[in-house]
Amino acid sequence: MKINYGLAGLGTIAKTHLLGLRNLPLLNVPVDFSINLKALYSTHPMENVETAKSCGFAEIVDTMEKLVSLEDLDVVDICTPNFLHCQQTLLAAQAGKHIYCEKPLANNSEQTKLMVEEVQKSNVVNQVAFVMRFNPAVASAHAAIKQGVIGRPYAFRGELLHSSYLMPEKAMTWRLQKNKSGGGALADLGIHLIDLVRFLLGEIHSVSCLTDTIVKQRKNSEGIFQQVDVDDWASLSLQVQGDVKGTIEASRLAVGNDANRMWIYGDKGSLFIDLDHNPYSPIFYDEKGQRIYPDSRFLANDPFYKRIVKLYPNSKLSQGFMVDTHLTSLLWFLSSVADGKILDHTPTFEEGHRAQLVLEAAYQSSSQNGSFVAVNPNQP
Ligand SMILES: NC(=O)c1ccc[n+]([C@@H]2O[C@H](COP(=O)([O-])OP(=O)(O)OC[C@H]3O[C@@H](n4cnc5c(N)ncnc54)[C@H](O)[C@@H]3O)[C@@H](O)[C@H]2O)c1
Structure with a gap:
């Protein structure tokens, strides 16, 4: 099956997607579809034409x-700033296109809810780029927890730490404006950990x-100083079903x-996922603190x-964690399109909406000096 692919945006993450997709034929990844780079939507088409x-x-x-009116286009990959995701999803879904959308799904839960309703009404395959799910280390941790390898999980600690924003010369961009990004480090990075939890x-x-x-x-x-109205650091304590507690x-x-x-502690052992160093497997420990190989x-x-x-490229053909994990996530989505049904464990837009509700409860808590706020999946 040939899938006609459309891309919205040609910024950093769009290029990450393209690095993976263009090299797919070289990666020995067994998929039963091919990808045709049908069309690119760019706000600067003449600059990007070459x-x-x-x-x-x-x-x-x-x-x-x-882009969405191209008749034989099958899928749209939305790689634009967060404030554009909602409007672009509505256009793509109404045109019957399957949609892969970068995270966070949108700027707020009113928008994410609208997006969920529209993709469900249009019956299109939908996936949000919660890419941290899509590597063997996390998949192995998922299986291990399900099978009781570390017993009953009771606590966790997750960290997604970047560093480049301490440099004062880093320019103002859409990421540092709340009306365009929906939030700062928490919305941009923390949302991945919220999804992993x-x-x-x-x-x-x-x-x-906080x-x-x-x-x-x-x-x-223009060289003029502007106020930053988003966070560049966030720390959360979370209460999770089954009496699990932890921090991110x-x-x-x-x-x-x-x-x-991420560290996950159970009553029979623990596991440690270190994606920057080993996306292939977590490290397991038993109750005596000995490293084990279950x-x-x-x-x-x-x-x-x-x-x-x-789907995950082998270590000799790796293009680095970012490209490998984004590619695997995209191939997961394209497999759903090829199969004509959304695969189990896909982070659908519904999941993106639920993560958004956690994000909003966190920002509400931060405005109340860190008091606990309930996350209500029935809101808004
Ligand atoms: N899943 C991940 O790990 C991950 C990593 C990085 C970025 N992202 C997400 O990908 C999306 C794009 O991020 P990016 O890093 O590629 O951003 P970027 O600023 O590098 O690129 C944004 C693209 O959108 C275009 N665009 C269209 N309208 C625009 C407007 N009004 N203002 C600014 N740009 C406009 C730009 O021209 C550019 O091509 C965001 O949703 C971001 O959160 C996800």
Whole structure:
């Protein structure tokens, strides 16, 4: 089956997607579809025309309306700033296109709810780019927790720490404006950890959150200082179903300590996922604190793990964690499109909406000096 692919935006993450998709034929990944780079929507079509051609796009268009009106286009991959996701999803869904959308799903839960309603009404395959699910280490942790390898999980600690925003010369962008991003480090990075906690451990019931903005002003493209109105650091305490408790930290300022990791503690042992260093497997410990290598039978019967290890590029053909994990997530979505049904454990837009509700409860808590706020899945 040939899937005609349309891309909205040609910024950093769109290029990450393209690095994976364009090299797919070289990666020995067993998929039963091919991808045709049909069209790119860019706000700067003339500036991007050479890049688009050299990537292999057949067409470049200058509006989202033109992209979604291409009759034989099957899927739209939305890689634009967060405030555009909702409107672009509505256009794509109404045109019957399957949609892959970057995270966070949108700026707020009114928008994410609208998006869920529209994709369900239009009956299109939908997936949000919660890419942290899509590597063998997380898939293995998922299977291990389900099979009781570490007993009953009771606590966790997650960290997604970046560092480049401490530099004062870093310019003002849409990411630092709340009306365009929906939030700062927490919305941008913390949302991945919120999804991982929900995926690995279950629904989040309540949250306490503290945030801070350390670099308060940035120069815009005219060299004029503008106020930053989003957080660049956030720390959350979460209460999760089954009496599991834990913390997550998201930062853009963690100089010297960039990290992407999670510890999960159970009453029979623990596991440690360190995605920057080993996306292939977690490390397991028993109740004595000894490192263990559990019998791999817990993986052999896990359909999610088995599919992920087939799709994830092997270490000799790796293009780095970012490209590998984004590619695997995209291939998961395209497999759903090819199969004509959304695969189990897909982070659908419904999941994106639920993560958004946790995010909003966290920001509410932060505005109340960190008091616990309940997350209500029936809102808004
Ligand atoms: N899943 C992940 O790990 C991950 C990582 C990075 C970014 N993202 C997400 O991907 C999306 C895009 O992020 P990015 O890093 O590629 O951003 P970027 O600023 O590098 O690129 C944004 C793209 O959107 C275009 N655009 C269209 N209208 C625009 C407007 N009004 N203002 C600004 N740009 C406009 C830009 O021209 C550019 O091509 C965001 O939703 C972001 O959160 C996800």
